[in-house]
Amino acid sequence: MSQFAEHHVKGSEVFVGGLPHTVTESTIHEIFSHCGEIVEIRLIKDQKGSIKDFCFVRFATKEAAEKAVREKSGFVLDGKKIGVLPSKEQDTLFFGNLNKGWSTYEFEGIIRQVFPDVISVDLASPVGETKSIKQRNRGFAFVKFSSHAAAARAFRVGSKADFMLGGNLHPAVQWVEDQPEIDPAALAKIKIAFIRNLPFSADENYLKKLFEPFGEIEKVVLWRKGSSPVGFVHFTKRADLENAIRGMNGKTVQWPRGGPTSMLSIEVARPIDRSKKRLRDDSHEKKANKVPSHTPSANLGIPLSSDCTSGSQKVAQKEVEYEDPYEVAVLLLPLSVRERLLRILRLGIATRFDIDIQNLTSLKKLPESAAISVLDQEQTKKTEEFILPH
Incomplete structure (x- = not known):
């Protein structure tokens, strides 16, 4: 439909599964039209042109899509129950x-x-x-x-x-995997610039000098442990951050002392989903004052020492004594950072040798949003190395 792009509203599309192969667009329209204005119906076909058992329905509003999920999941069509879920809207x-x-x-x-x-x-x-x-x-x-x-x-x-x-x-x-939806109120409070495309010769002092014209700076942090350095500039005011992004994003910088030139890529550092973090932290509150002495090796993809066995207090003390230092360093990371790291390790994007214990120590010193941005940057680099020919 020509009006589709104009009516694109985030959260307004649903996935409909369990459809009979004889279904038609008019049937889908009849079922869902009372939920709200329908912008587009996409029936999916296989290579032979046969209708698959699912489709996508996009509404004019997010509220209409939510109504469809509530009211039409379980609807019986030609003797089959259909399922209706919010569509994962990768674009x-x-x-x-x-x-x-x-x-x-x-x-x-x-x-x-x-x-x-x-x-x-x-x-x-x-x-x-x-x-x-x-x-x-x-x-x-x-x-x-x-x-x-x-x-x-x-x-x-x-x-x-x-x-x-x-x-x-x-x-x-x-x-490209969707980024989690960010609460606009939380995003509006962020005063940290995330800076990419920095050369290895970059230093905090010159980076601060570049951004000082835009407002007062609390601190500048450089992360050098990944495939290429990234920086974080902490402003005292949100307006100064926005001015810095407008003034410096895409700007080519000549680094001092005969350094190279680079085109800066600058964006707002992503915030942490505090609600999820709180829920998980509350469930582990009783363990907060001690480092866990044993973590299943499946969680890290790293074998534990054979000495680390459960049993008497004496064995437990021995377990701590022989605990893998890398595992301890991982466990000491903030929960949200640890989860992002474990995901990278589980997917095989990187190993403990790529992100070593010194890297973990540096990650722990960064603000959580900055540490996650660094891991995301490292994931992108490793994906590039895997996909692209050398």
């Missing part, structure tokens, strides 16, 4: 294996020629100075579309074996 795709000689202008032109409904293109710039015309980017990009439907169509096209960009290049196309 951004990762493109890897790109020509590193493409400029942002060239890549955006190519993408917009192939795919309609592109909102923005974020081509990863090289870190530090590069004089070679052969490397104008790092070989990957993130493309945001006007809707999940538009992104899904692009994903289907981009996943075909014969799909080419620029005439002769087959990219790796993947969905």
